[in-house]
Amino acid sequence: MARLTRSGAAFFAALLVAGAAGCTRSESTGGPPPTPTGSGTVAPSPKPSATDAGVPYALPKKLCEAVDDTALKEIFPIGGGQPITDAPGLCATSRATPTMAVSFSVNAELLRDATWAERFVDTGRRLAKGTPTDVPGVGSAAYWVGDKNKVELTTSHGNLVLKILCETVNDRHRLPADVPARLGQVANATFMRLAP
Incomplete structure (x- = not known):
């Protein structure tokens, strides 16, 4: 079993490195990726500052305490009670209206630095099932x-x-059309709460 785990980890690492090799950056500087464009209707606020991007994050023992789901509570006001899972890298819970329930989870991954995190996101975008849509301002x-x-x-x-x-x-049931923008607000607020 340990050999399979090491092999799986090695495969994931190779996938991440291979994906990172194909990442596009600004042509002349090799700097950050171009500003995303897309059809998001709401630019979530507040946004963590760019100057904080180089400071490494750490995760609390219980992630749910750091997740700010205020933007989701506005459309799903009924809480699901105790979190289903509340660990350093995972918060899973539920929210509802009188007629619809949703599951809601946040998975947090710490990587070596901002470059590795951006590569992780870029690789995920390329390998995503479905068509990825950029969410500006998140x-x-x-x-x-x-x-x-x-x-x-x-x-x-x-x-x-x-x-x-x-x-x-x-x-x-169908999710409201503004859920992607609301999840962006949840992300930015959670980045702010977790900021070192």
């Missing part, structure tokens, strides 16, 4: 994929990558 860069009842937003700031998922519990 972290260093952000995109979401999904459909009428599932939205997953991926973003990074500094050495921290957040993957935020909101999904209806019942396939008959």
Whole structure:
């Protein structure tokens, strides 16, 4: 079993490095990626400052305490009670209205530095199932994929990558159209709470 785990880790590392080799950067400087463009209707605020991007993040023992889901509470006001999972890198819970329930989770990954985090996001964008849509104004860069009842937003700031998922519990229900922008607000607020 340990050999399989090491092999899996080696495969993931190779995938990340291979994906990073294909990352596009500004042609002349090799600097950060171009500012994302997209059809996001709401630019989430507040946004962590660019000067904080080089400071390494750390995760608390219970991530849910650091997740600021205020933007999601506005459309799903009923809390699901105690978190389903509350660990250093994962917070899973639920929210609802009188007619619809959603599962909501935040997966936090710490990487070596901001460059590795950006590469992780860029590789995820290229390998995403579905068509990634940029979400401007979120972290260093952000995109979401999904459909009428599932939205997953991926973003990074500094050495921290957040993957935020909101999904209806019942396939008959549809998420409001502004859920990607609201998840962007959750991401930016969570970056601010976790900032060193």
